[in-house]
Amino acid sequence: MADRERDHVSGTETTGHEWDGLRELDTPLPRWWLYIFYATIVAAIIYWVLMPAWPLANGYTRGLLGWSDRANVAADVQTLRAARAPLFERLGAASASDIANDPELQQFARAAGESVFGDYCATCHGAGGAGAPGFPVLADDVWIWGGSMADIEHTLQVGIRADHPDTRMSMMPAFGRDGLLNAQQISDVTDYVISISAARTRLQTNAAAAARGAAVYQEQCAVCHGAAGAGDRTLGAPSLNDDVWLYGGSRDEIRRQIELGRGGVMPAWAERFDPGTLRALAYYVHDLGGGEPDALPAPASEVAPSQTTASPLR
Amino acid sequence: MSKVTLIPKPSAQNGEIAIEAEAVNSKAYRALYKKREQIYPKLAHGTYRNLKWTAMIVLLAIYYVTPWLRWDRGIGRPDQAVLIDFEGRRFYFFFIEIWPQEVYYITGLLILGVFGIFLSSALFGRVWCGYACPQTVWTDLYIHVERLIEGDRNARMRLDKAPMSLAKAAKKTSKHIVWILIAAATGGAWVFYFADAPTLFRELFTGTASASAYLFVALLTFTTYALAGTMREQVCTYMCPWPRIQAAMIDKDALSVTYRADRGEPRGAHKKNESWDGRGDCIDCRQCVAVCPQGIDIRDGDQLECINCALCIDACDEVMDKVGRPRGLIAYDSYANQTRRQQGKATRYKLIRPRTVIYGVLMSIVGVIMIYGLATRQTLDLNVIRDRSPPFVRLADGSIRNDYTVKIMNMTDRPRRIAIAVSGLAGAHVQAPLLNSDGELIVSAQADSVTSVRLHVVAPDSVGEGSNALTFTIRDLDDGDAARSPSAFLAGAPR
Numbered sequence: 001m002a003d004r005e006r007d008h009v010s011g012t013e014t015t016g017h018e019w020d021g022l023r024e025l026d027t028p029l030p031r032w033w034l035y036i037f038y039a040t041i042v043a044a045i046i047y048w049v050l051m052p053a054w055p056l057a058n059g060y061t062r063g064l065l066g067w068s069d070r071a072n073v074a075a076d077v078q079t080l081r082a083a084r085a086p087l088f089e090r091l092g093a094a095s096a097s098d099i100a101n102d103p104e105l106q107q108f109a110r111a112a113g114e115s116v117f118g119d120y121c122a123t124c125h126g127a128g129g130a131g132a133p134g135f136p137v138l139a140d141d142v143w144i145w146g147g148s149m150a151d152i153e154h155t156l157q158v159g160i161r162a163d164h165p166d167t168r169m170s171m172m173p174a175f176g177r178d179g180l181l182n183a184q185q186i187s188d189v190t191d192y193v194i195s196i197s198a199a200r201t202r203l204q205t206n207a208a209a210a211a212r213g214a215a216v217y218q219e220q221c222a223v224c225h226g227a228a229g230a231g232d233r234t235l236g237a238p239s240l241n242d243d244v245w246l247y248g249g250s251r252d253e254i255r256r257q258i259e260l261g262r263g264g265v266m267p268a269w270a271e272r273f274d275p276g277t278l279r280a281l282a283y284y285v286h287d288l289g290g291g292e293p294d295a296l297p298a299p300a301s302e303v304a305p306s307q308t309t310a311s312p313l314r
Numbered sequence: 315m316s317k318v319t320l321i322p323k324p325s326a327q328n329g330e331i332a333i334e335a336e337a338v339n340s341k342a343y344r345a346l347y348k349k350r351e352q353i354y355p356k357l358a359h360g361t362y363r364n365l366k367w368t369a370m371i372v373l374l375a376i377y378y379v380t381p382w383l384r385w386d387r388g389i390g391r392p393d394q395a396v397l398i399d400f401e402g403r404r405f406y407f408f409f410i411e412i413w414p415q416e417v418y419y420i421t422g423l424l425i426l427g428v429f430g431i432f433l434s435s436a437l438f439g440r441v442w443c444g445y446a447c448p449q450t451v452w453t454d455l456y457i458h459v460e461r462l463i464e465g466d467r468n469a470r471m472r473l474d475k476a477p478m479s480l481a482k483a484a485k486k487t488s489k490h491i492v493w494i495l496i497a498a499a500t501g502g503a504w505v506f507y508f509a510d511a512p513t514l515f516r517e518l519f520t521g522t523a524s525a526s527a528y529l530f531v532a533l534l535t536f537t538t539y540a541l542a543g544t545m546r547e548q549v550c551t552y553m554c555p556w557p558r559i560q561a562a563m564i565d566k567d568a569l570s571v572t573y574r575a576d577r578g579e580p581r582g583a584h585k586k587n588e589s590w591d592g593r594g595d596c597i598d599c600r601q602c603v604a605v606c607p608q609g610i611d612i613r614d615g616d617q618l619e620c621i622n623c624a625l626c627i628d629a630c631d632e633v634m635d636k637v638g639r640p641r642g643l644i645a646y647d648s649y650a651n652q653t654r655r656q657q658g659k660a661t662r663y664k665l666i667r668p669r670t671v672i673y674g675v676l677m678s679i680v681g682v683i684m685i686y687g688l689a690t691r692q693t694l695d696l697n698v699i700r701d702r703s704p705p706f707v708r709l710a711d712g713s714i715r716n717d718y719t720v721k722i723m724n725m726t727d728r729p730r731r732i733a734i735a736v737s738g739l740a741g742a743h744v745q746a747p748l749l750n751s752d753g754e755l756i757v758s759a760q761a762d763s764v765t766s767v768r769l770h771v772v773a774p775d776s777v778g779e780g781s782n783a784l785t786f787t788i789r790d791l792d793d794g795d796a797a798r799s800p801s802a803f804l805a806g807a808p809r
Binding site: 028029030031032033034126127128129130131137139140141142198239242243244288289290 | 347348349350545548551552701702703704705707708709710711712715717770
């Protein structure tokens with residue numbers, strides 16, 4: 001070591017590396033730093049012994065302490081479930097007005113409903129009930145099977161065209177595909193449907209075609225959709241007098257639905273969820289903005305109150 | 315490993331003044347993996363030692379006493395003058411109360427602190443390091459404890475060399491006990507800033523305080539003991555980034571503790587009645603080295619280990635008085651002055667320079683902005699969060715609905731009745747069961763908290779596609795206090 005080169009200004013040894021005349025000083029590290037470095041090596045070895053560390057061909061070294069993040073999470077989830085169980089139980093027994101009058105229950109129903117909705121419902125209905133073609137918007141005030149909390153919860157329980165014995169069942173004929181109406185008649189009915197809906201302000205209709213279509217409509221469609229297109233919730237027939245369309249609101253899309261008579265499927269959730277979870281879901285969907293009061297089917301334009309929650313978070 | 319001796323051994327002819335002192339951290343003594351050399355700083359007497367005593371007492375008093383100061387904020391509110399309440403997400407400082415979204419006040423304080431330290435460096439060098447840095451203050455306190463128990467420099471050196479005995483063990487043990495007590499008090503005081511001090515004090519001693527309180531007391535006890543007791547100058551030399559940044563902060567006019575080589579050299583031993591002609595004033599007595607807590611020789615020039623504590627000035631002045639030469643061989647001086655004296659010009663102190671003026675102006679600007687911000691601080695505010703999914707909802711009657719969560723921040727200690735209204739978009743109105751005659755939604759905002767309100771806004775289809783500007787206004791129905799927040803209303807074509 002003694003023969004290593006020294007920098008004459010600082011008196012410090014150099015590493016011997018040189019770049020364009022610049023030499024790197026080998027400034028000494030403090031010895032305590034070296035000891036801390038050794039200590040970290042010792043700590044690492046202790047860690048290997050105590051904690052899960054090395055991957056093996058079929059598993060890993062588990063360590064003496066038996067630490068497992070997976071088991072800890074499972075235990076945490078179990079604790080959380082146990083802590084929430086009483087609230088779910090209360091929720092399952094609560095009526096819509098019970099929930100409305102109990103801020104704690106209200107907040108819990110909203111949070112639980114949002115969480116379950118995100119996991120199971122948002123796949124088709126979109127986050128926040130935004131809807132998608134063929135999957136109804138749940139945030140609006142247009143309901144096919146009813147928008148009271150009781151109606152929503154019943155739909156959740158039995159599903160739509162599902163395997164539940166009491167499932168909500170309706171079937172629109174495929175007027176075009178099955179040859180019930182010819183192409184001219186379908187085109188005429190399309191004109192007529194547009195002319196009785198709110199879409200008439202944005203879509204062109206042929207008055208003569210609509211007049212011809214009116215006759216076909218009264219014969220084929222009015223049974224379910226009503227003479228004026230108001231729809232019928234007991235049959236699950238959507239209203240046609242607004243500008244909200246399940247399978248799209250362009251002229252081609254409306255025509256295509258008359259041709260094919262499509263209807264979606266929603267699973268029945270009664271077996272999957274306990275009553276508390278179902279009520280939370282129903283509350284959440286009802287509270288998205290378009291929920292209707294229980295027991296008195298209100299006109300579609302009237303919207304139930306949203307809930308005001310004062311959060312204890314500061 | 316060979317050592318290069320750059321500094322000659324002290325000569326023995328200096329009489330009583332000279333002292334056997336090695337600058338253990340001088341550049342000459344370095345090896346790969348350097349063992350820490352124990353430093354035995356001798357007690358200095360003089361102006362700067364007194365200044366350091368004063369600074370230490372004042373700063374420690376501020377640190378230990380502040381959490382115990384009380385400040386009445388009304389019933390149910392904390393009455394601690396300075397409190398960082400993480401759980402309640404509040405910062406209290408006497409009459410100031412800061413919410414999490416107002417941390418920019420703390421940013422302002424940090425900016426002030428940084429410019430303050432820049433300014434002090436440009437004016438007087440490392441005064442922060444020398445007098446105010448916690449590392450310096452606590453190290454100074456620990457050295458003082460060491461001195462009281464083991465004696466001054468020579469006694470301590472003798473004690474360390476002596477074989478272990480009952481007396482030595484007693485001294486060493488009592489020193490470490492006092493150190494740990496001080497360390498525990500330091501860690502204890504730290505946690506009082508984060509909870510009600512009297513309550514936490516009782517809890518700490520009855521074993522009912524939270525685990526995190528004990529953890530932080532233990533952590534701060536350990537760091538105080540380790541850093542002030544055993545690491546000392548190692549912290550400044552190896553751990554702290556400030557000595558490196560320092561180089562950029564000082565210029566040729568900045569004052570720092572300087573050995574005036576122009577006056578001191580050539581140095582050498584001096585006997586009484588010998589002539590001072592043809593030689594420097596430095597008698598090479600090494601008193602400046604003996605008092606240095608950093609273990610360096612100030613006569614080697616400016617070096618990063620030097621914290622500018624100025625104790626060498628006190629030591630040297632004392633010696634100069636004894637040998638009958640003027641004081642100030644070591645003094646606060648600048649590079650510029652050293653050059654000027656070599657050129658035969660008079661010493662000149664330039665405290666007002668572009669650098670110091672700019673730092674001063676920046677500090678004033680930040681200070682004024684902060685005072686203005688605090689003076690005009692709102693106690694009512696709102697955040698509007700628009701639901702992103704769905705972006706908008708088309709209703710049966712053709713109108714468009716957007717959903718919002720309005721967070722009302724009531725930064726007062728009383729509940730308030732707040733009216734929420736929307737404006738700026740033709741035909742847009744809040745949709746709720748109970749609105750007042752102006753179409754406003756009335757909610758009650760709880761005291762000193764955030765109240766969340768989910769609400770719907772409905773506008774006719776005619777607002778047009780795309781994003782439309784919309785303004786939310788909240789108003790206190792009783793005192794008229796108001797706040798507004800811009801938001802957007804989205805609409806689109808039917809599918």
